[in-house]
Amino acid sequence: xxxxxxxxxxxxxxxxxxxxxxxxxxxxxxxxxxxxxxxxxxxxxxxxxxxxxxxxxxxxxxxxxxxxxxxxxxxxxxxxxxxxxxxxxxxxxxxxxxxxxxxxxxxxxxxxxxxxxxxxxxxxxxxxxxxxxxxxxxxxxxxxxxxxxxxxxxxxxxxxxxxxxxxxxxxxxxxxxxxxxxxxxxxxxxxxxxxxxxxxxx
Amino acid sequence: xxxxxxxxxxxxxxxxxxxxxxxxxxxxxxxxxxxxxxxxxxxxxxxxxxxxxxxxxxxxxxxxxxxxxxxxxxxxxxxxxxxxxxxxxxxxxxxxxxxxxxxxxxxxxxxxxxxxxxxxxxxxxxxxxxxxxxxxxxxxxxxxxxxxxxxxxxxxxxxxxxxxxxxxxxxxxxxxxxxxxxxxxxxxxxxxxxxxxxxxxxx
Numbered sequence: 001x002x003x004x005x006x007x008x009x010x011x012x013x014x015x016x017x018x019x020x021x022x023x024x025x026x027x028x029x030x031x032x033x034x035x036x037x038x039x040x041x042x043x044x045x046x047x048x049x050x051x052x053x054x055x056x057x058x059x060x061x062x063x064x065x066x067x068x069x070x071x072x073x074x075x076x077x078x079x080x081x082x083x084x085x086x087x088x089x090x091x092x093x094x095x096x097x098x099x100x101x102x103x104x105x106x107x108x109x110x111x112x113x114x115x116x117x118x119x120x121x122x123x124x125x126x127x128x129x130x131x132x133x134x135x136x137x138x139x140x141x142x143x144x145x146x147x148x149x150x151x152x153x154x155x156x157x158x159x160x161x162x163x164x165x166x167x168x169x170x171x172x173x174x175x176x177x178x179x180x181x182x183x184x185x186x187x188x189x190x191x192x193x194x195x196x197x198x199x200x201x202x
Numbered sequence: 203x204x205x206x207x208x209x210x211x212x213x214x215x216x217x218x219x220x221x222x223x224x225x226x227x228x229x230x231x232x233x234x235x236x237x238x239x240x241x242x243x244x245x246x247x248x249x250x251x252x253x254x255x256x257x258x259x260x261x262x263x264x265x266x267x268x269x270x271x272x273x274x275x276x277x278x279x280x281x282x283x284x285x286x287x288x289x290x291x292x293x294x295x296x297x298x299x300x301x302x303x304x305x306x307x308x309x310x311x312x313x314x315x316x317x318x319x320x321x322x323x324x325x326x327x328x329x330x331x332x333x334x335x336x337x338x339x340x341x342x343x344x345x346x347x348x349x350x351x352x353x354x355x356x357x358x359x360x361x362x363x364x365x366x367x368x369x370x371x372x373x374x375x376x377x378x379x380x381x382x383x384x385x386x387x388x389x390x391x392x393x394x395x396x397x398x399x400x401x402x403x404x405x
Contacts, residue, residue, distance in 0.1 A: 040234070042349045105275055175271040179278075183360050186278035186285070187352040190339060193286040194348050 030139040034146020037130050038154075043093050043191075044126050048154050050100035050184045051119060053177050056162030057107050058115055063159050065112065066119050071152035073120045077127015078144040084128060092125050094195055098188030104181025107174060123151065237347030241354025244338055245362060250302050250396040251334060253389045255359055257308035258327055259366020260382060260389075264312060264373060269320055273327050274363040278356055280328040281335035285352070288339025297337050298400040304330035305393020312386025334359075 038044045051070070055063035100118070103110075110118070130147045134140055166173055245251045262273040287294055307326070311318070318326065338355045345351030369385065372378030398404045 042234070042353050046353070102279075105279065172271070175275070179271065179275050179360065182275045182278045183356045186282035186356045187349070189279075189282040190285040190289060190335075190342060190352045191349050194289045194342055197286070197290040 030142035031146040033133075033138070034130070034143035034148075035150045036146075037133050037143075038126065038147060038150055042187075043097055044129070045154070046184050046187065047096045047100045047122060048151070049158050050097075050104050050181055051122060052155055052158035053104045053162045053181060054100060054108070054110070054118075055115060055159050056166055056177070057104070057174070058110060058112075060163050062112050062115060063163060065116055066159060067152070067156050069116050070119045070123050070155045071148045073123020074127040074130075074151040075123075075144060075148045077124040077129075078131040078147050079127070080124075081128045081131020081134070082140075085132070086128070089125060089129055091192075091195060092121075093129060094188060094192040096122050096125065096188075098185055098192050101181050101183070101185025101188050105178050105185050107178050107181075126151075233347040234350045237345045237350030238354040240341075240345060241338075241351035241356075242358045244341065244351075244355045245334075245358045248337075249392065250298075250305055251337070252362060253392045254301065254304045254308060254330065254334065255362035256366040256369070257305065257312060257386070257389045259363040259368075260370045260385060261308055261312050261323070261327075261366075262363075263367050263370020264315060264382060265317060265320075265323060269323055270367060270370075272320060272324060274360065274367070276324055277327060277331050277363065278360060280331040281338075281356075281359065284332035284335025285339030285342065286335075287332070288336040289342050294333065294336045297333055299397055300330070300333040301337060302393050302396035302400050304333065306390050306397060307393075309386045309388070309390025309393055313383050313390060314386075315383060 038048075051066070055066050100122075103118075127147065131144070134143050162177065166177065245255060258273055258277055262270040265273075284294075308330070310316075311326075342348050342351055370382055373382050395404065
């Protein structure tokens with residue numbers, strides 16, 4: 001009988017149950033929650049990469065400013081997210097995908113204030129959006145530090161990579177970068193259209 | 203009545219209990235992953251779309267600079283406009299026959315090595331891009347994650363263009379140029395099949 005009880009106990013312990021979802025916030029801590037949050041959203045990572053490519057087209061001397069401006073804008077946006085809650089954020093986020101994509105596709109030459117202004121607006125808007133993910137139990141300092149760090153990391157690496165890529169031999173390189181910009185723009189245009197054309201989304 | 207001893211019924215009970223009755227719930231990324239996957243597979247699993255996209259790259263390569271890069275950059279943008287039509291629910295007639303026709307037309311242009319002026323080439327490709335975008339865009343509002351779906355199908359389309367361009371680079375060798383023309387002829391045939399199928403001639 002003793003063996004039977006053991007078997008019953010083993011069966012109960014081994015009984016399969018449903019696998020629940022992994023929530024990045026609950027598993028990895030608030031700093032990593034902040035790091036992963038922008039990476040899991042296409043509407044943020046796509047314009048980040050497009051902004052990096054756009055900056056690379058302006059040359060290293062101008063692009064370098066973004067290393068400072070973009071993460072600081074993200075930081076400011078996150079910090080303001082607890083005070084401001086504008087309703088137009090999702091619309092602007094999708095518009096930024098289309099705008100940066102089109103700018104890369106056209107390889108637009110921007111004056112430095114224009115480039116920095118675009119980076120600052122994107123940083124603020126994405127900061128506001130990411131900051132909303134913080135709940136009452138989130139350690140805000142850690143979360144915001146995570147968002148700012150990943151913003152710094154992605155923009156620096158992507159921009160550096162794009163600048164090195166453009167310096168290589170072959171006239172196809174800027175074209176390849178512009179083609180990828182047109183992909184981002186196409187996605188942005190369609191999803192922005194979906195946002196405004198579909199009833200119930202506004 | 204003979205009772206079954208508990209020792210022999212236990213293994214069966216164990217087996218039955220180990221069969222999961224509940225479904226495994228997915229990770230939180232499912233919406234994004236499913237949207238991305240369905241979007242990515244949409245142009246690839248539709249063979250008529252696939253050959254037409256490869257044809258755009260092939261034709262661009264055949265036309266040389268600047269068409270080789272103008273066509274793949276303008277195509278996604280014009281396709282996005284077609285996608286907007288699809289999203290907005292506008293009824294665009296004859297989508298499937300025109301998509302099939304794009305395969306025939308582009309295949310013929312490649313097979314016959316027709317050299318059109320750049321602006322005309324862009325117009326031809328642009329008109330077809332609207333219909334391709336419309337076909338994908340119609341599915342967008344129903345997608346698990348519309349943004350991921352859009353990313354998936356735009357990336358798949360772009361990569362198919364790239365396939366066409368890479369195959370098209372064969373034209374630097376005389377035998378390769380013939381192979382590219384043969385590819386064009388094959389694409390035209392596939393387009394012809396799909397045109398007949400869309401018109402109900404072939405079941």
